[in-house]
Amino acid sequence: MALQSQDIEKETTAIVDRHEHREGSLLPILLDVQMQFGYIPEVALRHIAERLNITRADVHGTVSFYHDFRSQPGGRHVLKVCRAEACQSMGGEKLAEDVQTALGINWDETTSDGKVTLLPVFCLGLCSCAPAAMLDGKLHGRLDKANILALIEEMK
Amino acid sequence: MTVIYIPRDSAALAVGAEEVANAFHTQLSKRNLEAHIIRNGSRGMHWLEPLIEIETDQGRIAYGPVQASDVSALLDGGFLEGADHPLCHGLVEEMPFLKRQTRLTFLRCGVADPLSIAHYKMHRGFLGLERALQMTPAEIIQEVTDSGLRGRGGAGFPTGIKWNTARNAKGDQKYIVCNADEGDSGTFSDRMIMEGDPFVLIEGMTIAGIATGATKGFIYTRSEYPHSVAALRSAVKLAEEAGILGPSVLGSSHAFDMEVRVGAGSYVCGEETSLLNSIEGKRGVVRTKPPFPAIEGLFGCPTVVNNVISLASIPIILDRGAKHYFHYGVGNSHGTIPIQLAGNIRHSGLFETAFGLTLNELVFEIGGGTLSGRPVKAAMVGGPLGAYFPPSMFDTVFDYESFTQRNGIVGHAGIVVFDDTVDMLKQARFAMEFCAIESCGKCTPCRIGSVRGVEVIDKIARGERPEEHFELLADLCNTMDKGSLCALGGFTSYPVMSSLTYFPQDFEVHERKSQPE
Known part of the structure; x- marks a missing residue:
């Protein structure tokens, strides 16, 4: 069910209202927009540029720089698996391969049923209980094939 | 009232601390027992997380790693009185990992309620x-x-x-x-x-x-x-x-x-x-x-x-x-440093100590060697821009100058331990790949150099004119080191060159493998 552009604009207005007065308000605004819609819709981008009196190119420049911001909606769930060194030392790479095989997708892809988007992450600060992942904001450490596949299984 | 401490630190939450807290709430009310649960920070003994504590007349007694399924048995066994149990470690302050530390910056971490x-x-x-x-x-x-x-x-x-x-x-x-x-x-x-x-x-x-x-x-x-x-x-x-x-x-x-x-x-x-x-x-x-x-x-x-x-x-x-x-520390490195023991290490966690311990002491004595039980092959010190050190260099003293002298960095004081299954060519390649992914793109040595670095290492892996490409890689690292605007491009040479210098066998193996019979 796609959001209508007027709905996006309305929500974006509310978000901009909340942050407008802050010094350097663009990043907090974009984070909230991403949180709200799961991506940065083009309509929102235009609206933000207008409200902050900066060019669309400026907003696009910021959006495209940061890994967290997406220009397309993701899956219903977002699974971030750590690819960094501490997790590598505990078999993180193999774990990521197992996840990719189980989901049938690569990094930065969404399953065809729209259930889950798989993203790489470089460190969740759980290097002392590696390998680690984050599913919809919830942290999981000391993962192995069995328990990460169980997490995937539990996803609706 | 009895006080139970259950950490709210991410490392504890990632391994079930929230579920443990919920189990305590359920079990306590089911048994009509009263206790105050404080969600503290972590003591830093992460291999024991979730590490929970009970306050007794003798002091705080630690149990870990506790899972939600252990809670009922713990309460049956006299946990509220600090009774002995297979998961019990005795007085937390007396645990060797904690006792050996000098906690100045982390004085309260894990001790107090963080939001009180x-x-x-x-x-x-x-x-x-x-x-x-x-x-x-x-x-x-x-x-x-x-x-x-x-x-x-x-x-x-x-x-x-x-x-x-x-x-x-x-x-x-x-x-x-x-x-x-x-x-x-x-x-x-x-x-x-x-x-x-x-x-x-x-x-x-x-x-x-x-x-x-x-x-x-x-x-x-x-x-x-x-x-x-x-x-x-x-x-x-x-x-x-x-x-x-x-x-x-x-x-x-x-x-x-x-x-x-x-x-x-x-x-x-x-x-x-x-x-x-x-x-x-x-x-x-x-x-x-x-x-x-x-x-x-x-x-x-x-x-x-x-x-x-x-x-x-x-x-x-x-x-x-x-x-x-x-007065803590050595040379020009004064005070304490919270060293983070991570990756494939038995006693993983945070160890705050005065500068001056050796990597040997940190990895083997305090860290207990690898978690896998296999021999240690390398330790990366200072994050993705730090050098990989072989155990033969673990006599390096943990202070700023000692690491600089050995072409390494203390960085943010993280130590990631790898066992002998690690392939150092892959680690060197990853360092370049990471730099390419994360480069801000402003300066050429970092933006282009990292991409070329991945390509050159791939050629070495395929056994294409390795001698020539070793030289090229060293030259590329030098250009990135000297010509980059910041540490991302500048220090990527540390993991790459240390892999190449201290683990040449990993670069040779690939060469031989890919050569025709």
Whole structure:
């Protein structure tokens, strides 16, 4: 069910209202927009540029720089698996391969049923209980094939 | 009332602490037992997380790793009285891993309720700030300089000198920016402070503000750290309500406010000038230096950018005095350093100690060797831009200069241990790949060099004219090292060249494998 552009604009207005007065308000605004819609819709981008009196190119420049911001909606769930060194030392790479095989997708892809988007992450600060992942904001450490596949299984 | 401590630290939550807390609530009410559950920070013994504690007449007794399914049996077995149990480790303060540490910066972490100002005060909280308020800015800065504190983010620049530059810089508005963009793999000390003792960071930043004339602070942390963001925001609100932050800090004539800002998944934003651009809402591109941020920083104003651990060490320095801090450590590395033992290591966690232990002591004696039980092959010290050291170099002393002398860095003091299954060519390739992914794109050596680096290593792996490509790789690393604007491009040579230098066999094996029969 796609959001209508007027709905996006309305929500974006509310978000901009909340942050407008802050010094350097663009990043907090974009984070909230991403949180709200799961991506940065083009309509929102235009609206933000207008409200902050900066060019669309400026907003696009910021959006495209940061890994967290997406220009397309993701899956219903977002699974971030750590690819960094501490997790590598505990078999993180193999774990990521197992996840990719189980989901049938690569990094930065969404399953065809729209259930889950798989993203790489470089460190969740759980290097002392590696390998680690984050599913919809919830942290999981000391993962192995069995328990990460169980997490995937539990996803609706 | 009986008090139970269950950590709220991310490392504990990631392995089931929330479920343990829920099980306690359920079981206690089912049994009509009363106990107060405090969600503390982590003690840093992460291999035992969730590590829970019960307060007894003898002291706090630790149990771990506890799972939700253990709770019922624990209560049956007399947990509330601190009874013995297979998961029991006795008095927490007597546990060897903790007892051997010198906890100055992490004094309260894991001990107190992170979001209780009363708890904070009970454990020497705000004594540093109160003393600072009795001093002139110059005296505060002198104290910080005399303590020998150097930037704990990795650069090791003397904190007092940075503050003095900002104090003397002209500007109507000055800022304190806390760099909490802890992106290095193998590090989590900033996260532990933010989640386990956020007031110490608020206190340190406020002192920095008073010393330099800054009235506004920003803590810039990561979107990957949701629990840190939540803890900091709650702590800032509590500090405002208590009159610690605001127009009159603890009733003084000093004003200081702060805000928590969150990044959006960019590693390079941990570089101080990228970080400033990011707060300003721009692409996190590195700025050329000079001008240094202390002269021209956030929104063009004089800005102190300090790491979390540097700022969190300020309160104890002001509280106990510069000398107390200075006398710990070796050479020009004074005070303590929270060393993070990570990756394939048995006793993983945070170990705060004076500078001066060797890698041997840290990895084997304290860390207990690998978790897999296999031989140690390498330790990466200082994050993804740090060198890989073989065990033959584990006599290296943990201080800034010793690592520099051996072409390594202390960095943010993370140690990632690898066992003998690691392929160092792959690690070198990953270092280049990571640099390519995270490069801000401003300077050519980093932006292009990292991509070429991956290609060259792939050629070596395929056995294509390896001698020629070793030379090319060394030359490329040298160009990146000397020509990059910041440490991302500049230090990628450390993991790459150390892999090549100390583990040449891993580069040869690939060569042989791919040669025709």
